Amino acid sequence: MESRSGKTNLKMRTFISRCLLAGLLLAPAGARAAQSKATRSASALTNVTNGIAVARTKDLDFANIVAGGAAGTVVVSPANVKTFTGPLTFGNGLTSNASFNVTHPGGTFGTIYGVVLPTSINITRGPSSMVVDNFNYDATLVDLFPILVRVDVGATLHVGAAQPVGTYNGTFNVTITEQ
Amino acid sequence: MNIKRFAVITVATSLLAASSLSAAQNSATTSANAKANIISPISIVKVVGADLNFGDVVPGGTVGTVVVTPAAARTSTGGVSLGNAAAVTAAAFTVGGANNATYTITLPAGPATVTAGANTMTVDTFTSNPSGTGLLSGTGTQTLNVGGTLNVGVNQAVGAYTGTFSVTVAYN
Structure with a gap:
């Protein structure tokens, strides 16, 4: 029952x-x-409790990027595939997609979930900032009894033409809702 | 906000009676960090006065070579003998970039030409220290030394021979 x-x-x-x-x-x-x-x-x-719970297991990390003297983008896919566009050149270090475990003891076969991600955020270092947008995800059913779904999140980083050197940080929320 | 949906297995049946018992929609929120590290481009600059210099070389009746190592040690083979060594130096470059970054070193694959008027010789078999890859220090620099082999012809014409060669570094 x-x-x-x-x-x-x-x-x-x-x-x-x-x-x-x-x-x-x-x-x-x-x-x-x-x-x-x-x-x-x-x-x-x-x-x-039979409600939904979501826990972060990995942060989103674009790793090292060489400022290329002209604007460009870095894409990290939900599967952690890194792509540069524009004149940005390669930097070393390991990127990471964000990842979340979604549990729902009250969920079952056929349950539909909504995933709310931001449209865009800023990551900053002092007065300098960069936009991260195009958040997108892949959901993988890990277990059915009880429900465990892994949600992997990727996004696009926009690097400015003369982006100042340094480490930029920001945060974003993920909300999982039962529809 | 950007809402998309996924379903636990794509079956049309919904929870029907159970859903009529549920109270407000179940939902949960958490946050994650987003991070990026902008690093300075890698650079390479030749140290002033630190060119690859083989010093004084005396040709002979057979071909020979003169080798200068990255540590500026000079030796010869074949019909060449060594003259004054005062000017012998290895080339030296300062590589700059992100702290503790690794990088690849690419030396010329083919020979460089040194000329004196109409006369030429080649320099090849470039070597370096570090070799292959380098590691920038905690302050983002490293000295790269380059040596090579000078190919001297039979009775090579007297003269001051000069030429250029390029070294490329790249983050890896």
Whole structure:
């Protein structure tokens, strides 16, 4: 029986109560004399959470990029494939797509989820900034009972023509909703 | 905001009765970091006065070579003998860029030509220290020394021979 809210729990408690009452009525006559009234109460059921949870396992990292003297972009795909466009030249270091584990004990076959990603964010270093946009994702079903889905996120970094040297940081939110 | 959807297995059935029991939509939010590191371009500059110089060379009746190592040690083979060594130097470059970055070193694949008027010789078999790849220091620099082999002809004409060659470095 799926448990989606407290209503199901109430049903369970009700179900248990009826069984006990029936047992009392059927007790042998001799035994009845020793009994007056027995009351049982079911202990409160565990507060089982069946809601969605999302946890970050990897951050988005564009690694090292050589400022090319003209604007360009760096794309990191959800599968962590790095692509340069424009006159940017290659830099070393390992890129990373962002990755999230989505769990949903109350979810099942056919459940539809929405993924909310930003349209764009800024990553900054002091007064300098760069735009990260074109957030996109791939979802991979890792386990069905219970639901575990891995959501990998990639994006595009826009590097300016004379982008100052240094490490730029920013944050972005991911929201998973059950549709 | 940009909303897209994925379904746990593409089946049209939905949760029907169960969904009528659910309260507000289930949702969860978390955040992640986004990071990028802009690094300066790699550069290579020749150290002033540090050219590849084979010094004074005396040709002979048979061909020979003169070798100068990246450490500026000079030797000869064949019909060549060595003259004054005062001017012998290996070429030296200062490589600059991101701290602790590695880079590849590309020396000329083919010979360079040195000329004195109408007369020429070739320089090839370039060697370097570091060789192949280099590692910039914690302040983003490294000295790259380059040597080579001078091919001297039979009774090579007297003269001051000069030429140029290029070295390329690239982040890897």
